[in-house]
Amino acid sequence: MILYNTIVGLAAGAGLLGVAQLLKQSANGEKVQPEGFVLTFGITGFIQTVLGLTISVMWPYTKVLHANIMLGEPALAFGVLLVATSFCCCRQRLRNGTARS
Numbered sequence: 001m002i003l004y005n006t007i008v009g010l011a012a013g014a015g016l017l018g019v020a021q022l023l024k025q026s027a028n029g030e031k032v033q034p035e036g037f038v039l040t041f042g043i044t045g046f047i048q049t050v051l052g053l054t055i056s057v058m059w060p061y062t063k064v065l066h067a068n069i070m071l072g073e074p075a076l077a078f079g080v081l082l083v084a085t086s087f088c089c090c091r092q093r094l095r096n097g098t099a100r101s
Helices: 005-027 035-063 063-101
Strands: none
Touching: 005 035, 005 063, 035 063
16 A cells, blocks of 8 residues: 555645744734635645545555554544635635625
8 A cells, every 4th residue: 555644744744834824924913815825725635634534544454554543643633624724714705705895
């Protein structure tokens, strides 16, 4: 079985950089433009969710059991949180877009 650890790690790093940028903009009082965050969190969250679920379900069939057990469930949880954040940012954008019309 293929080890997805590198892809999961890259997606987690990109997602964490997006979270850090969002928190930085919010803390500095800057206006947050949600379009980029929706895309960033949506893509990285999807990758994390799919691969985390795959790793969590398929871990007994690999030779490196400890790596997949340690990585699968946190990747799945972080992916679901990123997708939920993307959804919330999208709803905020839609709400703000309709309020201006």
